[in-house]
Amino acid sequence: MTEQSPIRLNLGCGGRPLRNYINVDMDTLDQIRERYPNQPFENDLVVLQYNLFDLPFEDNSVDEIRSEALIEHLSFVEEPKFFNEIIRVLKPGGTLYLSTVDFEKTAKQWLAAEDDWKGFYRDDEEAIREQHWFGTYTYKPTNRWGYLAATIYGSQNGAGQFHTNCYTSKKLRAVCNYLGLEVNKIEHFQWKGDRDHMLGLTATKK
Secondary structure, eight states, rough: OOOOOOOEETTTTTTTTTTTSSSOOSOHHHHHHSTTTTOOOOOOOOOEEEOTSSSSSSSSSEEEEEEOOOOSSSSSTHHHEEEEEHHHHHHEEEEEEEEEEHHHHHHHHHHHSSSOSSSSSOSSHHHHHTBBBBTTTOOOTTTTTTTTHHHBOOOOSTTTOOOOOOOOHHHHHHHHHHEEEEEEEEEEEEEEEEEEEEEEEEEEEE
16 A cells, blocks of 8 residues: 655645645636746646635645745635635644735835835736836835835735735734644745745644
């Protein structure tokens, strides 16, 4: 009898589908390619459109769940559904890793930036290609109405990209305590190495 391979989920994979994981996203791989035209994706990667709130896995059957930059897109109503579904499918001793915007640091950054509005947000192809943020064309967090506003509210370039929730390290610890997850680590890092203050949570189901 052969040992069953571990079940590893990558929920809301977006532009970061992983090999040896079951990648789940609202978009197909072809749609993800359209969303990230400058990013290469191998042809044999599989991205499935499972319901995040009703995953097709038995109770206590999943070894690992990853979810990067997803939970800030879930509404207050969807938030408990998502976390309760994770608890349902994750094995005791199974690992959860997720990342999300560090809202506390981002809010402080926003307050410290210059309040200099330059133009309305655009979502035409040229604006998206040139990274137009409310009249600015930069990721630098020097202007409240530039990329910082998009960090808080989402990029607005397509369905599912809006941010509808927020997290701090203290809230993540409280959520884990409420759900019976043991926090192993909460780390602070920057998305893509140069922008977006992020939180990375690693926790284990008790």
